[in-house]
Amino acid sequence: MFKTTYSVLGVMSGTSLDGIDVAELQFKVSEEGKWTFKIVTSETVAYPLTWVAILKEAVHFSEGRLKTLNEKYTRYLAQIIREFIAKNAIKNLDAVCSHGHTILHNPDQGITLQIGNLPEISTLSNETVVCDFRVQDVSLGGQGAPLVPIGDQLLFSEYDYCLNLGGFANCSSEVDGVRIAYDICPVNIVLNSLSEVLGLPYDDGGTIARNGLVDKSLLTQLNNLPFYSLSPPKSLGLEWVQAHVFPLLNASEISAENKIATFTEHIAQQLAAQFAIGSTVLVTGGGAYNTYLLEQMMAHKKLQLVVPEKRLVEFKEALIFGLLGVLRLRNEVNCLASVTGASHNHSTGVIFKTI
Template identity: 60%
Template sequence: MKKELYHVLGVMSGTSLDGMDLAEVSFFLKKDGTWAYTLGEAETVPYPEGWKKRLQKAVAYSEARLLQLNEDYTRYLSEVINRFIKKHDISGLDAVCSHGHTILHQPEQGLTLQIGNLPKLAQELQQTVVCDFRVQDVALGGQGAPLVPVGDRLLFSEYDYCLNLGGFANVSCERDKERAAYDICPVNIVLNRYAEMEGQAYDAGGMLAASGTLDRELLDTLNALEYYKRSAPKSLGIEWVRQHIFPVLAASEATPRTILRTMTEHIAMQLAAQFSEKSTVLITGGGAYNQFLIERLLSHAALNVKIPENTLVEFKEAIIFGLLGVLRLREDINCLASVTGAAKDHSSGIIFK
């Protein structure tokens, strides 16, 4: 039986490997069919160095090693979630709605893999779990990404665009009464790598980039990449970055700060090209804190940018995966063909009791 009020835990791990986001959320169905939410406890649990290295290297693992990694990560994920629930004395959950962690994403080959989505998770948590949201969409011929636009439509309809700046930048908006969304370009998955070469986990405020030199030849090469000429639906994965971005940056022989400066300009230019003049843009994800990146974006486009309170910046995707889980429990549509290119709208995700 469908309800109008749900209490769930949304769990998200992004490609930038900043950590695991956990958000306790209550959702309430409004009369107009959209949803309201109240955020309860929320926390980002950083990955231990050992886990971070395993997840970084996993794209090259054999099938046997991936199977073992999936088992290990599911166990680790259950430990993190159980600690969070116990720490905050959370009870009465309708479900834990977990994205897992993306290891492989090659939708053109019918392949996407998010680890941590095994039945063992529900057993270890003693909770209903909704997970593995992408596989069904890829099976239906879609990109399996981005999935957040359904939540953008149902929770943040007052904005012209919703822009997330995480490992990758993705955007969603309404076009001709349909939701359109796609990945724009890599962001923190590249910036963090070069910040680490400067002894920092990330480029706080974009200060490292701001101190670097713009390499215009490198910038032109990046902006000429074929992906940017393709129309949506389209999505990006770590494999694409390894094939098309990292080799170009390495071949430039530029310093890390020059690469950070040039990559930031590249990102700003690719972002600016997506928006209509003077539109309202809600910006979330870790990149929203990169003041230099936002400044460069606004130098290329006249926009009304809204950077919300820190909790929404940091936990928007965890909140929305909580909503995707609620929609799946209700068997309501949570995956849009207009966004992913799948054969039809559908209700995606596996439910483990």
């Protein structure tokens, strides 16, 4: 018999490189199998600029350099975890459930690499750690992403769609009783890099986009990228953005402001195309604060957008990786073949124990 309450940390480093999200979580499961949660404390530990630069470049590293980086990042992550536990006087955790940071993601070639998931993460943090959630799925023929949808199904089934606006946008929904999910388009991974040209970390509230002009020709080129006409399951990675999106943006001679306006419109159109009119959409991820983007999406399709409280907006992914870890401890399915395209549903994640 498994226990019915769990206390874990959820740890996530997303693609937009703003920092490491850490959340202290409590989960409860009822006799009927209904899960409920509480986010007790949470914090985003911002990356120092040196780490941002390294993590951005790492996609081009040789195997040897990646190995060294993985060791260094695992030590860094363990230190963040230790400090969070000490600062919040957290005791008796069942596990730390940690995603690590994605460096390589090319599932069609059997490749996905999240760093920070070496066995030392457990010895250095002195906790049981559940991590490396994507590799098993790729080895089963899946995309290894997105993994959050099982959490959408178990924790947020009252919404028609769950939409996350992070580095990339992804959504999940139930179709004929089956959860489907996929990455929609890049969001902050591109908006942030365009904003950097203007000396800003991101387009706060979408103000730059609101005041810029949309370039129709660039917009058409973006909308015509073949990824958008593929059927799910499908997922995106930095490699795709570098190969297909940045070249289009770099070739365009319009101002950085107008590129932001054009890319925001591109995102708004891609997002709106995913949802049925009038449906309820839970919107999380930092992009939920891009009010102009949400307005433009609504201009294309009338929807009931629900932006929840700040903690859920910012820590939903850490929350769900916490749940994935708990499900793994119970050896229960935490990865859906209907979402990733793997050969079957499975329980993914590697468990490292201190002793």
